[in-house]
Amino acid sequence: MMDMRMNVRQNNSDARSAFKKILDVWHTRLPSLILGVVFSLIALILGLALMSLAGSKVALTAIGVAITSSLFLKIIGSFRLIIRYVERLYTHNAMFHALTDLRIWFFHKLAKESAVGLGFRHSGDILSRLVSDIETLDGLYLRLILPFTGSILTFFILVSIISYFNIVLSFLIAICYIIAAFICPCCAGYLTRKRGKKLIQGMALLRITILDFIHGLREIRAFGAEQRIASLINKNEVNLFNDQAYQVKEVALIGVISFFFGQIAIIFVLMAGLNIGFHGLNALHTVFCLFLTLTAFELVVPLTRAGGLAGQIANAAIRVINVNNEKTLILKRDEQEKAPKYGDIQFKDISFRWNDSQPWLYQNLNLIIQQNKKIAIIGPSGTGKSTLAALLLKVVYPQKGMITLADKNLNQLTDDSVRKRIAWLSQNTHLFDDTIRQNLLLGDPKATDDELWQALSEASVANVVREMPDGLDTWLGEGGVKVSGGQGRRIALARTLLFKAPILLLDEPTTGLDADTEADFFQTLNKITIHRTVILIVHCLTGIEQIDEIWHLSKGKLIKQ
Amino acid sequence: MLDHKEKIKNWIKTQTKIGKKAIFPLIFLGLISSLIAVGLAWIIAEILGKILIPTYSLQFSVFSLLFFFLVLSVFQGCVLFLEDYMTLKTGLRARHRLRQLFIDHIMQIGPSILRRQSSGALTALIVDQVEALDGYFSRWLPASILWIASPFLILVFVYLVQPWSALIIGLCGLMVPIAQAIFGIGAAIAARQQFLAMTRLQAQFLDRIRGIATIVLAGRSEDMANKLAVSADELRQRTMKILRIAFLSSASIDCAMIMAIILVVLMDGNQFLKSHSVQSISVTNILFTLLIIPEFFSPLRSLALAYQDRARLTGTASMAVELPEKIIKTQNVKNIPFSDQVDIQFKNVTYYWDRQRGNVLHNLNFTLKARDKALLIGSSGAGKSTIIEMILGFIKPNKGQVLINNIDITEYSASSLSALTAWIGQKPVIFNGTIKENILFAKLDASDQEFQKAIEAAAIDQYLPNLPQGIETVIGENGFGLSGGQAQRIAIARAYLKNAPLLLLDEPTAHLDPQTEQDIFKRLIQLTQNRTVIMATHSEQGKKIHGLHIRLNKGAIIDCERVD
Known part of the structure; x- marks a missing residue:
């Protein structure tokens, strides 16, 4: 922990393909995003017109030319006000819609390949991508695309109008611009x-450290490590701040250069008016050009800062797109069919290992589970009992052999439909920071209160919940912190029981329960699972379970007992 | 107890007071920048006057005016750079200070804070909300002074050359604060709500990310994505609400500015027409006025832009005051000298997390002599973990006393208590880093020998050859890449390194299969030698340990017997 290492993966794909992907996600929003650009260009033209006309009007008056009606000025003025307001509202709204789309797309992508959990990715890092990186991407449209299309338009307006009066001057101003x-x-x-990348990683690292700090508060207090963790956070913060400071200083310096060229452009116009250096403009044109130039360069001021954000935006885009850059064991398959409702499960000559450098976990393993039968798979730890569950849930795939459900190859069935057939309780089931009710509804979103209570009592936790002042609406807290470990485990169990699937797959359902509760649970299990296939994965049997077949898994072999 | 709103107000007041001390350089630079802008506008107006009316006599030659313009531009460039730099510094300092403040506060309260607030929300507070407050200290506070000072300064110059125009601009300028006041109230409320929505969304995201496998394997990813879409859309609507007000307020500034420009142009134009004689001096003056109008409104615009920053502070304040109050250090907290013998006494200890949910511990009494061992036995929810958390000092009894070596536990400073104790819970928290770093967490300055002994004693050396980089293997969050038993061995190695006289074990084998459990127990029994031990368990293995067996039910002792 002391010498922090970034878990953020180096990635090969460059920003361009990331932007392309993002625009792909946004394709339904493109019309409104483009319309936003048009709005902003209209507002810009009106702004330029207002200032230059006001200047020329003064000049016209000054040299005694008859005054045109001021109505025109007023119309442009009020029109500009309204357009500018509408434009900003419209573009921001369009952008936020697009960001929401991106967040949902991100979640889908994350979900698609996270059946095994986050692996070596940190939740803090992923949260950083989902929250702040995606937020940074609003700059892609609002701070890069919009202002730069505006500045391109301004460039053409400025140069073409001035070249109408004086070619040399327009050339000089074009260079400055x-x-x-x-x-x-x-x-x-x-x-x-480069720094943008460091900045974004620094932010993610700070978040990971602080999550570690909050998450590990118990360890930190018990080991008296307060000072150490504080100085670690401090170190990461200082690194982040140094990078931020560097960035701001560099960008500010370039900003000064940009400002300075704006001033030089003004000097050129004044010189042209004074007939110094090159053949000049007449007085009226000078005033008009001057106000036009002033306004045009005023719009340039924020551009350098926006340019400085480009690095950050590009890196944010890469991070958002590459959320699943981890190598997973998942291979591409052509899955079209939905899983059949009922049927036998068959493991045919399955060979599996986690990766090429590791020994085979099993070779040529065979198992048939008939519909509505109850089987137990027992064996010591580390023999791959839980991996059987992972294979069945399509979290991992066998290197050889196949698994069938009602004679359909699992590879041809969609992940989602297979998982909907199997109610699964793992050793690491997550309890969400929500009410007991919401946690249970994950098992069956349409369940009535009666059904919830039924499931709770089957998991022998109904009495505990009933005694809580808020009953089903009791807040479980993060990871179920507000109930004891055993109670949390039983609520997870109730959630699995609510999941109305024909196959019940229980991986060590009674870990963390005391002997009495365990006995209670198996007794209810016997009652409620008459019309379901049950696969029980346990390290040993208590004798209470009513099991049709017992399989013993050891050294990669399954032996029926 | 102050009420909630009052507390928020006080918090903001304190923060603002501290923040204000740092903004004087920024105000100074802001005023200088306005002065230079006046100078630049004056030079342009002079030259334009000369161009429009060739008879106009200048005080300086046009060349020296152009030269002045160049010099002032360079100055202005420097001021702009310094302004950016100082804004950065002010923001960095404020963020550092606030982050420190929150971290200290949370450390003071300790682990019990996690029962009230989710780690997602706390992280959002320390990371994102502190970052978001940068603007309050570096932009809003200076802007809140400059929006009066700078325009006033400029107005003085305009008054000197064009008293009437000064009046017009001044009146148009006055419209702005009135509009701000009207929009501002709405903006503050909307911003606070948006802020809370943001925090909620973030905590929700974090929780869903952590449980992603559970969601996916329950086939509910579609539902969950829909729920997230609803929350994200709610956030968008709230954000738009704020922006609508913010844009309205900046539109009101635009409106005032455009009015000022048009009025100045029209009024002065009419004046010319009436007088039929154009004085070059007044042309220059009008041009100057026209050129300086954008400068006059620019501090007002900064204020409107920074308004959101102000609202953010209110949002953070409402979260900051919701943190449980710091435990007020009693006078008698002190560093109590280390002793290698620890005895423990519980005297009528009662504890509740929440009065409504009843007592978690009820009138507990027991005594444990130094180097004796106690087992806490009971079903889940009996209060075993609560007793251990109390001895660790995470929570304090509501009634009664816990004595360690005959000194009340509340008198121990956190460091002198933690020096006495080693603790192994159900699942160790594995920090971001390698296995080695995670073990050395217990004792950073451990010698190689000590370290080697600890990993042997915890039998970590047995599984190291299977890991890609051995002891330097980076472990994922929650110990990903390690089995439950392997992770628990890290906790045992930590306890060995710590070598404390009091060992607290909270169901250390609850998540392990019997074979691993047996293995782990073998290691644990070695570890318990010559230490005072309290272990919570309901495992049969654990019950073989000799010593005081305390049976608990619903927070009360039902039976206490010595098993030898």
């Missing part, structure tokens, strides 16, 4: 590209 509005932001983007 290109430096201030394009080259400076690009430099900022380039310089911060």
Whole structure:
């Protein structure tokens, strides 16, 4: 822990493909995002018109030319106000819709490949991607695409209008504008590209450390490690701050350069007006050009800062897209069919190992589980009892052989439909930070209160819940912290029992329960599972269970007893 | 007890007071920047005046004016850079201070805070909300002073050249705070709600991520995605509510500015027409006024932009005051010298988490001599873990006393209590890092010899060859990559390294199969030698341990016998 290591994987795919993927996710939002760009361009043109017209009006008056009606100015002014308001509201709303889409897409992607859990990924890191990285991506549209399309339009307006008056001047101003509005932001983007990655990783690391701190509060107090963890957090914070400071300083410096070229452009216009250096403009045109230039360069000011964000945005995009960069054992299969409702389960000549460098867990293993039979698989730990469950749930795939459900190869059935046939209780079942009711409803979203109580009493925990002041609405807390370990385990069991699936797969259902509760549980299990297939994975039998077949798993072999 | 709102107010007041001390450089720079802007506008106006009316006589030559313009621009560039830099520094300092504040607070309260607040919400508070507060200290606080000072300064100059225009601009400027006040109230409420929604969403996300396998294998990922979509959409709506107000308020500033521009142009234009004579001096003055108007409104705009930052502080404040109050250190907390013999006495100890849910421990009495062993036996929920947490000092009895070496446990400082105890729970928390780092967590400065002894005693050396990088293998969250037994051995190695006279074991084998359990017990029994031991268990293996067997039911002792 002391020398923190990033778990954030280096990834090969570059930002471009990440952006492409993101735009893909956003394809339904594209029309509204594009419309937003159009709105913002209209607002921009009106802004330029207002300031230049106001300037020329003063100039016109000053040299005594008859005054045109001021109505035009008023119309542009109020129109600009309204358009600007609508534009900002519209673009932000469109963006947030797109971010919501991205979050859901992210969750789906995460869910698709996380049947084995998070593996070596940290929940803090994933949370960082889901929350702050996706939030950073709003900058892609609001702070990069919108302002830069605006600045491109401004460039053409500025240059073409000024070239109408004076070609040389327009050329000089074009150079200033290109430096201030394009080259400076690009430099900022380039310089911060590497640092952007560090920044984002630094943020994730800080979050992981702080989650570790909160999560490990007990250990920290018991081992008196308060000072150490505080200084570790401090170290990570200092690293993050240093990177942030560097970034801000670099970007601020480039921002000053960009500002300076804006000032030089103003000097050029003034010089043209004064006939210094090159053939000048007339007085009226000078004032018009000056106000136009002033307004155009005012819009350039935030661009460098936005450019500085580009690095961060690109890295955020890569992190969001590559959430599942971990190598998993999952292979591509063509699954189309839905799993049949009932039928026998058959393991045919199954060979499996976790990876090529490890020994075979089993070779040519065969097992038939007939419909509505109750079987127990027993054996010492480490022999791969739970892996049998993982194979059946399609969390992992056998290297050889096949598993069938009612004679259909599991590989041809969709993951979801297979999992919906199997009610599964694992050793690591997660209790959610929610009420008991909501936790139970995960098993069966349509269950009535009566059914919930029924399941609770089958798991012999109904009395405990009844005594709680809020009953079913008692908040379980994180990982079920508000109930004791055994009670939490029984609530998880009740949730599994609610899951109305034809196959019940129980992996060590009674760990953490005392002997009396364990006996209670097996007695109810005997009663409630008449029309279900039951696969019980245990280290040993108590003798209370009514089992049709007992299989002993040891050294990669299954032997019927 | 102060009521909730009062507490929030006080918290904000304290924070603002501390924050205000750091903003003077920023205010100074802001004023300088306004002054330079006045200078730049004046130069442009002068030159334009000369261009429009060639007869206009300048005080300086055009070349020196252009030169001044260049010099002032350089100055302005420097000021802009310094402003960015100081904003950064102010923000960093404030964030560091606040993070420290929250971390200290949570450490003070200790593990019992996890019963009231989820780790997701606490992390969001320490990480994201603190980051989000940067703007309050680095932008809002300076802006809240500059929005009056800078425009006022500019107005003085405008008044000197164009008294009427100054009046118009001033009046238009006054519209802004009025509009702000109207929108501001709505914005504050909306922002607070959005903030709470954000925190909730984040805690929810974290919980769902941790339980992702459970969701996926229950075939409920679709439902869960839909629920997340609903929460995310709720967040979007709340955010839009704030933005609508924020955009309205900035539109009100735009409106005031456009009004000022149009009025200045029209009024002065009419003046020219009436007088039929154009004085070059007044052209310059009008141009100056026109050029400075955006500068006049820019601090007001900064204020409106920073308004959200202000609302964020209110949001954080409402979370900060919800943290349980710090345990007030009593006068008699002290560092009690280490002793290698520990005896424990419970005297009429009663404890409840929540009065409504009844006592978790009820009038407990027992005594354990030094180097004696006690077993806490009872069904789950009997109060076994609570007793152990009490001896660890995580919680304090509501009634009665716990004495360690005849000193009340509440008198021990956290460090002197933790020096006496080693603890192994049901599942150890594995920190981000390697196995070695995780074991050394118990004693950072352990010698190689001590370390080697600990991993041998915990039989970790037996499974090391199976791991890709041996002792340097990085372990995933919650010990991913290790079996339950292997993770528990890390906890045992930690306890060996710590070598404390009091050993607390909270169902150390609850999640293990019998064979592993037997293995682990073998190691544990070695560890218990020459120490005072309290172990909670309902395993048959555990009950073989000799000593005081205390049977608990619903928080009360029903039977206490010595088994030898």
